[in-house]
Amino acid sequence: MTKNHVINHQTAKPVGIWLRVSTEDQAKGDSPQHHEKRAHYYAEAKGWEVKEIYHLEGVSGKTVIEHPEAKRMMADIKRGYITGLIFSKIARLARNTSELLTFADFFQKAGADLISLQESIDTSTPAGRLFYTLNSAMATWEREEIASRVAASVPIRAKMGKSLGGRAPFGYQWKDKQFITNPDEVPVAKLMFELFAEHKRVGTVARTLNEKGLRTRARAEWSDTTVGRLLQDPTFKGRHRLNYTTRDEKSWVIKPEADWEYIDVEPIVSVEVWDRCNAVLAAKEKRPRTKRPAHLFAGLAFCECGEKMYVLSNSPKYTCQACRNKIPADDLEAVYVDQLKGFFTSSGQISSHLDKANESLVEKGELVAVKRRELEKLQKEIDRVYRLYVDEKLTGDDFTGFFKPLQDRKKSLEEETARAEAELDFMKVNRMSADEIVSEAGTLYGRWPKLTREERRSVIESITEKITIGKGNDGTIEIELAYMPAQASEVLSCKGIPISIEKVVDTQRNVRRS
Numbered sequence: 001m002t003k004n005h006v007i008n009h010q011t012a013k014p015v016g017i018w019l020r021v022s023t024e025d026q027a028k029g030d031s032p033q034h035h036e037k038r039a040h041y042y043a044e045a046k047g048w049e050v051k052e053i054y055h056l057e058g059v060s061g062k063t064v065i066e067h068p069e070a071k072r073m074m075a076d077i078k079r080g081y082i083t084g085l086i087f088s089k090i091a092r093l094a095r096n097t098s099e100l101l102t103f104a105d106f107f108q109k110a111g112a113d114l115i116s117l118q119e120s121i122d123t124s125t126p127a128g129r130l131f132y133t134l135n136s137a138m139a140t141w142e143r144e145e146i147a148s149r150v151a152a153s154v155p156i157r158a159k160m161g162k163s164l165g166g167r168a169p170f171g172y173q174w175k176d177k178q179f180i181t182n183p184d185e186v187p188v189a190k191l192m193f194e195l196f197a198e199h200k201r202v203g204t205v206a207r208t209l210n211e212k213g214l215r216t217r218a219r220a221e222w223s224d225t226t227v228g229r230l231l232q233d234p235t236f237k238g239r240h241r242l243n244y245t246t247r248d249e250k251s252w253v254i255k256p257e258a259d260w261e262y263i264d265v266e267p268i269v270s271v272e273v274w275d276r277c278n279a280v281l282a283a284k285e286k287r288p289r290t291k292r293p294a295h296l297f298a299g300l301a302f303c304e305c306g307e308k309m310y311v312l313s314n315s316p317k318y319t320c321q322a323c324r325n326k327i328p329a330d331d332l333e334a335v336y337v338d339q340l341k342g343f344f345t346s347s348g349q350i351s352s353h354l355d356k357a358n359e360s361l362v363e364k365g366e367l368v369a370v371k372r373r374e375l376e377k378l379q380k381e382i383d384r385v386y387r388l389y390v391d392e393k394l395t396g397d398d399f400t401g402f403f404k405p406l407q408d409r410k411k412s413l414e415e416e417t418a419r420a421e422a423e424l425d426f427m428k429v430n431r432m433s434a435d436e437i438v439s440e441a442g443t444l445y446g447r448w449p450k451l452t453r454e455e456r457r458s459v460i461e462s463i464t465e466k467i468t469i470g471k472g473n474d475g476t477i478e479i480e481l482a483y484m485p486a487q488a489s490e491v492l493s494c495k496g497i498p499i500s501i502e503k504v505v506d507t508q509r510n511v512r513r514s
Contacts, residue, residue: 012049015084020056020092032057034418039086041422051082065099077112089118120428169235170217171268181266188214193269193277200280202227237274238267296333296457297467304470325471335477337448364424371417382406
């Protein structure tokens with residue numbers, strides 16, 4: 001392992017390896033050990049740390065999501081123990097389309113990455129993230145198809161006043177297929193509206209109901225949320241609402257009003273009381289708080305000393321809290337955009353890098369093919385020696401003398417092949433990402449002023465590996481663009497192209513330092 005590949009266990013991305021090779025595949029010589037080595041070498045090339053291996057050897061791909069190892073893997077993703085999963089090809093993760101979509105959706109929402117070596121899918125890269133986009137479209141289509149079939153009868157049942165399977169709201173009940181009031185709950189519901197009409201605070205209503213010893217249907221204490229939700233239910237004024245919610249992956253969400261259906265029921269409070277209470281609630285609603293946008297280079301800007309740099313609340317500068325190195329946020333953005341223009345508008349520079357990458361891919365592919373052919377020849381030789389021994393044409397000592405060197409060579413060659421395949425996997429992913437970066441970034445300079453802050457942040461995250469801010473007036477800014485091969489012979493040892501910019505000797509601006 002070269003010094004470029006030494007793993008920093010404090011910062012290395014933690015990943016797992018998924019091994020699922022069917023019994024039939026193993027019979028054909030497709031061993032789990034080979035896939036494990038290949039995945040290990042890929043992680044090594046990326047500078048990642050392999051934390052776990054999930055063994056599903058011999059398990060059918062028809063359904064795996066309920067397998068104990070699959071559950072263990074998903075639990076590790078949820079708790080952040082691993083943030084990526086490497087497997088040899090998509091069919092090894094899951095052959096069931098529905099389960100594959102479930103896995104991909106789960107990983108995307110957890111902010112974790114899927115890495116399929118054969119398909120050159122690595123969702124930690126810009127090109128690989130396209131997989132999530134396509135997967136989301138497929139999953140949406142599948143859910144909509146199922147939902148449309150299931151929901152086809154809902155409006156009809158709603159108009160007929162038939163139960164849709166949900167519980168009746170507090171104060172009501174389904175009895176003998178009829179929606180009627182619940183005599184035990186009606187007094188409490190009326191009191192709830194009376195208290196709110198008087199005090200105009202859901203907290204006061206909840207506290208008063210609890211002090212009186214009154215409880216919800218589930219025998220729980222009343223909360224502000226429960227009171228507020230019930231006060232807004234039009235059922236209490238005689239208009240029971242149906243087909244207005246649906247279930248997504250996490251919670252219940254409101255459907256468009258055009259889908260809602262109503263049936264007339266016995267009211268518990270008058271329309272006037274209900275409207276008056278809801279007018280107060282509407283007036284009290286506050287505008288939702290907007291999430292403060294992240295600074296453009298948050299998480300990507302590093303000080304020369306190795307510490308991350310942040311924009312503090314009382315400063316417009318990225319600051320290293322360890323050594324107080326600083327740079328104005330506006331200046332850093334200006335330098336970044338300027339360098340994008342310089343690099344991506346130089347067609348000769350781009351062509352040179354991509355041509356070298358293509359040459360490397362071809363050479364590495366040929367090397368892998370040669371090693372695979374050597375393995376096939378070696379296996380035939382091993383089989384021939386074994387047959388001679390079985391046919392008693394070789395003594396035990398002769399067999400050992402022939403067989404052991406062949407086995408040792410096979411083991412060594414398998415190691416070499418797995419490493420070469422991992423290097424080829426790494427290079428393919430890099431090449432795809434380079435295409436994506438060039439395609440996206442080629443016009444960035446002209447479009448940059450028109451992009452929103454969120455769009456700028458998204459672009460920076462997609463194409464930038466790291467930005468290192470040097471110290472002092474003679475320091476440099478080093479920008480590493482994500483996964484752009486620097487030299488064909490050093491693809492595995494490079495994560496990006498360092499772009500050095502003299503901070504003070506800048507003919508276009510004076511980068512302010514403090």
